[in-house]
Each structure stands twice: as C-alpha cells, then as structure tokens.
Amino acid sequence: MTVFLCSRCGAAITPELAELPAVPDAPVDDRDRDKETRRAPSTVPRGRYAIDPEPWGFPYVRQDDQEDPKPAQSRGLLVSGEDGFVISAGNRGTVVVHPDDADGLGPLPAWENSSGCCGPTGSEGLNRACPCGAPVATLAADCFGPYELHLDPVRTYAFTG
Secondary structure: OEEEEEOOOOOEOOOOEEEOOOOOOOOOOOOOOOOOOOOOOEOOOOOEEEEEOOOOOOOEEEOOOOOOOOOOOOOOOOEEEOOEEEEEOOOOOEEEEOHHHHOOOEEOHHHOOOOOOOOOOOOOOOOEEOOOOOEEEEEEOOOOOOEEEEEOOOOEEEEEO
C-alpha cells in the first residue's frame, strides 16, 4: 500500500492506495446519471492509483500533423491553441487517483487554472493545492473529459510502508 505525500511539507495527500497495472480507459459514455455534475465516473476507482507513462497536462506544444490531430493527452480531447491543435508536453509519470482519495486538497487562490464548463478541464496546469498552499495536483472534472486527479511527480512523492 502506498501513501502520497506533499514534497513541500510532507503531509499525506492520500490514504493508503493500491497500484493498478495501468491507467484504465476513461469511461466516456456513462455520465453522471443524476445530471447534477454531468461528469464521467472516475477513471481510477477509489482506493487505487495508476502511473500515467504518457505526457499529461500543461504545457502544450503545437502538433506536427494539423490535418489529422491526436487528442492533446491520453484519455483527453482535441485541444486547439492560437497556432492550431496542440499536444501535451507535460510531465510523464503523473499519479492518477480518484479525486475523492485526495479530498484534503483545495483549489488554488481565485480558482487559478480551474476554468471549464462544469468543472476544471485540467488543461491549464496545476489547480489543486496541499493545505500548506503548495500546488501539487491537477483536477480534470469537466463534463466533456475524463474525471481524474493527477498528482505531480515532482511536487508529491510516494511512501510505501
């Protein structure tokens, strides 16, 4: 079992979690049935985590193939910027957890990097902070993308007991 901690203050960000062998595919057609949040079920079940080997999140760079673009990141959607379609050049090795497994994290001041329709898209960079104030994670919780929390691999660390 593994607990993830804040690199700045050492506080536990998650309870004990068990590792999945890979990040599950994001459920895209099964949105919240009560229509309150309109988001998909979490990519990762509660009590589990997975390491995303692909680049994820901010920053983004222009894709070479603008005629046949790829999603901006794994389990994501097409994203366009000022110069066309973009792809993530963010960190590899983010830790993907169920957002409720890190319920002590809060939004950054003034909801920085948290724009979206029904929740933050996760495309603007870190948007969740440890209680000590250190930005440590990115929540993706909008109605049109995956519902997952990515712990930054530099700003957090794993402790396995």
